[in-house]
Amino acid sequence: MRNLTLRQLRSIQAISRHGTIAAAARQVGLTAPAVTLQVKQIEDDCGLALFDRTSDGMRLTVAGEAVLSAANAIDTTLRGLCEQIDSIKGVRSGTINLGVVSTAKYFAPRLIAAFRDAYPEIVVKLRVGNRHAITAELKDYKLDIALMGRPPMEFPVTSTFFGDHPLVIVADPAHPLARERDIPRERLLLETIIIREQGSGTRAALEGFFISDLDRLAAASVEMGSNETIKQAVMAGLGIAFISAHTIAFEVEMGRLAVLDVADMPIRRKWYAVCRQERIAAPAERAFKAFLVERGAKHLPLLGALYPEGAVRAG
Known part of the structure; x- marks a missing residue:
C-alpha cells in the first residue's frame, strides 16, 4: 500500500x-x-x-x-499542514468543521460569534446532530472538533473542558410542584417524567440519578426524541421533564417553564471540546480550543437566573 x-x-x-x-x-x-x-x-x-x-x-x-x-485522515492532516504554514507566515485564517450535540445548539451560535469577533478570518462550519451522529462524524474525520458532554470511548480522543453543564427538572409554572422547595426524588416518580431517547447524555444522567429506582423511572417515564418536543410537552401539561438548563433559558424568562427545586439538583455535568487523539490540530483549531478554555463558560446561560427567588439550589 x-x-x-x-x-x-x-x-x-x-x-x-x-x-x-x-x-x-x-x-x-x-x-x-x-x-x-x-x-x-x-x-x-x-x-x-x-x-x-x-x-x-x-x-x-x-x-x-x-x-x-485513511483518505479522510490524510485530507485532514494536509489541511492542517496548509493552515500551519499560513500561521507561520502570519496568516490568522483557516476553517474549522465544528460539530455540536443537539443540546449545545442553544449556545453554540454565541460561542461562534464571539470567536469570530476575535478571529474574523477563521471560518467555522457548524454541524448539529444527536450524540450518535456527531460521534460518527468525528470518528470518520468529517469533524475537527465536537462539543459534547460525554467524550466517546470507541476511539482515542482528547477532551478539553470548557464549562459546566447543569441538568434540571422543569414543569409548567402552574404545576403544584413549582411552588414546593427541596422536593425529594421519590416525589418525582409520582409524576409522568418526559425523558430523552436511549443513548443521549441527558438520559444517562437521569438514570444515574435514579439508579436505585430504574424500574419505577421506566414505569413513570415517556420518551421523546428532542429537547424542543420535550419543552412543548411540558408546556402543554403532559408531565415534568429532565433537561439541560442551557436549553430552557428563554422559556423560563418568558414564564412558560419553571425549574423545580429538587433535592440534590442540579446534576452538574461538563462540556468538552473533543478531537481525535492522533490528529495534529491546525492553528485555527488550537485558537478555538484556547478561546473555549479562556472564555467559553462566559457564553453559557447562567443557571442562577433560571430559579425562582429563594429556591434551594443543591448539588
Whole structure:
C-alpha cells in the first residue's frame, strides 16, 4: 500500500460520496475509465475489493471503509499542514468543521460569534446532530472538533473542558410542584417524567440519578426524541421533564417553564471540546480550543437566573 497516491484516494472519496463512477469522475476532473483504473490499482495493491457493485450504486466494502477512513485522515492532516504554514507566515485564517450535540445548539451560535469577533478570518462550519451522529462524524474525520458532554470511548480522543453543564427538572409554572422547595426524588416518580431517547447524555444522567429506582423511572417515564418536543410537552401539561438548563433559558424568562427545586439538583455535568487523539490540530483549531478554555463558560446561560427567588439550589 506504499504506492497509494492522493488522486487514488480522492477517487475513493468521490465514489463513496456520489455512488457512481460517472459522478465521481465529474467531481475529481477525470474520465470515468481513469477513475475506474484508480480503484483497480488500489484493489490490486491490497488484494481486496473496495466496492460492491449494486443496482443502487457502488457501496463500500469493509476494506473500502478502511481506505476511506485513511483518505479522510490524510485530507485532514494536509489541511492542517496548509493552515500551519499560513500561521507561520502570519496568516490568522483557516476553517474549522465544528460539530455540536443537539443540546449545545442553544449556545453554540454565541460561542461562534464571539470567536469570530476575535478571529474574523477563521471560518467555522457548524454541524448539529444527536450524540450518535456527531460521534460518527468525528470518528470518520468529517469533524475537527465536537462539543459534547460525554467524550466517546470507541476511539482515542482528547477532551478539553470548557464549562459546566447543569441538568434540571422543569414543569409548567402552574404545576403544584413549582411552588414546593427541596422536593425529594421519590416525589418525582409520582409524576409522568418526559425523558430523552436511549443513548443521549441527558438520559444517562437521569438514570444515574435514579439508579436505585430504574424500574419505577421506566414505569413513570415517556420518551421523546428532542429537547424542543420535550419543552412543548411540558408546556402543554403532559408531565415534568429532565433537561439541560442551557436549553430552557428563554422559556423560563418568558414564564412558560419553571425549574423545580429538587433535592440534590442540579446534576452538574461538563462540556468538552473533543478531537481525535492522533490528529495534529491546525492553528485555527488550537485558537478555538484556547478561546473555549479562556472564555467559553462566559457564553453559557447562567443557571442562577433560571430559579425562582429563594429556591434551594443543591448539588
